[in-house]
Amino acid sequence: MLPTLNGRLQTRIFMLVVFGGIITFLITPVLPDGRPGLPGFDGDFYRITYIILATVLVLGIVWELIYHVIQQFRWEKDWPTLFGLITAINEGALVWLLLDLGLVPGMVDGVNEGNLPSFFFWAFFIDFSVIWFIIWLWTNGPMRVPLIRWRFFGGRIV
């Protein structure tokens, strides 16, 4: 990708809100909850997953600033496809750390104080990875189809 700072932020917000929002809605009912069977539709679970999504978004804005600085060291001023995928590792790890330390505000009782059980980790892992992967795939190709100016303007949407 060839992002500008403005384009990075816009794409990040757009993708997480649109794709993140839809995928979270679809995936939450099938994430592991530590009990047999699927959890199904449950307000508390939705609250957790949407707060995680919001956390990724807010932290992501800071991450994008850091990525932008890193990009300055590259002669091409591009952001290789690979980077777009592997940054899932640092971003995911940070969000998990904050969750595990109970530092993410607004979580429901029982998971708001950290020390989370392992099924919760797997639920987080699946949720986060699926959203990340789909967004990564989409931004590296199909996104160019509806928005013909997007790729020529550093990833800006408006």
Place this chain on the structure above:
Amino acid sequence: MIEPTAASVVPTTDPNTYLPAQPMPAGDLTDQMLATDFWTDELVAGAGIPIVDVPFVTVGSGIGSFVTVDYLRIAGVPTSQMRVLGTLDHPWQTYEYLTRVSQIPRGERLRSDSASRPDNIWGFPSYGFSEGVRNFNLKVLWGLFTEPIFSDYYTPKAGQAFETMEREKNRIGYDEMLVKGLVRIVRRRYGGGYFTILTPPEGASATKRVAFRSQYVHLAVGYPGLKFLPELQRYRTEHNDYRHIVNAYEAHEHVYERLLQQPSTVMVRGGGIVASRVLQRLMDDRLLKGAQTNIVHLFRTYYHGTNDGYGNEEDSRPGGGKTRIFMRRRGENGWAYQGFNYPKSVWGGQLKKQVRGLEGEQRAEIYKRMGGTNTPWRKLWQKQMNQGRREGWYTPLVGTVDDMQPNGERIVNHVRTAQGTVPVEVDFVIDCTGLEADIAEHRLLKDLLEHGGASRNPSGRLNVDRNFELIGTRSGNGAMYASGATTLGGYFPGVDTFLGLQVAAQEIYQDLHKRKFCKRIGPVRSTIQWWKWLFGSAP
């Protein structure tokens, strides 16, 4: 017939002195026309030149014309509203010629990225994705995923580009729009729009010229001409020797044929992609076909270590200062390494945005800093050159040539190096230094500079605005646009590439949409059109 160069042939006032046996054929340009900047309809009709009305014409019929009409077709313009004027049978003809002679036959890879697809305005699926999926080639897909960190940038094979362009050409009804001929001149029309004068092939029309009266004109005439190093040109003409001194953009297969038969020494001049290609050919022939060729590779600037368009880190860099930590590229063994002909983000990211906001001096400065001759780092090329250095048949040399003298069949080059002048005797010289001549060497462009209101940008090429309108040429409600190599130096650096031509086409489409010539390609239209592209149905 009155040619502008034969202006001394002026008819006298006495009709008896006219040559009755050779009446001036009707339908040609007149002196009065050539001297007039704005033509009236009567002026053109009075010369007997038939007038064809069409709202949009594009001049060139190369890849630039093709991607522009492709965009407009997708934006809903019917073929009847556009004409492509040029001499080519198909858009990639000149390009295929230039790539083939400069050693990129159909099976070799080009130098542009996976999403630079002249046949697909979206760049999706990219060439690499198509190639990887179609042949289930995991290596290609892995390369795409890890480029440019763990693998070289993916670049498409020339053949793939031609075949896909052919498909798109047929899909959009390109041939219905093509009118063959050479464009002699474009002049503004009194009352708005333009007259484009075409000279059709002999016998194709009743008159010598045909005029296209249009509201819009687009120029994509490619390279104005070949440029030779002056000392090479001098040697060629003085000694009438066009066999031993060749330009890489001329057909020069005879050189390689000779090298297979007879052990020889070749001097390659230049440090760009074409030099890399020619070296690959020479080395392939040596390693695979047994040619006994020694190669002397003459660099003018020898890169070693970090550099930018001003040169090496350590060398004296007039006006350049030190290389900047945020703006420097790798260099080694003489070469400056860079994936494409500009840093990649000029085609859509940071550098594109930055240059778009710069004027005059500042713009020229960043062009200079990003520029300089360079070539991609490719595994195969590294391997061959290393072997050549080790085995002593590839010798890089740094300097310039002061003089060239014949010695029997051979040529002695007096090369001025840092250690003094040394004679280097070789059998052939292949010049890989330049393709582009001045725009005024192109008759049509020269005329636009003199009579059409066009001007030059800080780099001496055609001055276009951010929307690729040719500044100063507006005519009433009409507009003239230009894209490609002739516009280098403007608000967008990557003009002379597939993607650059598409960036330009998008800006032109956008401007024409504002002028209500075409529909908007919004998300819905774009998506529907993409599906049509996928299934190969007409736009």
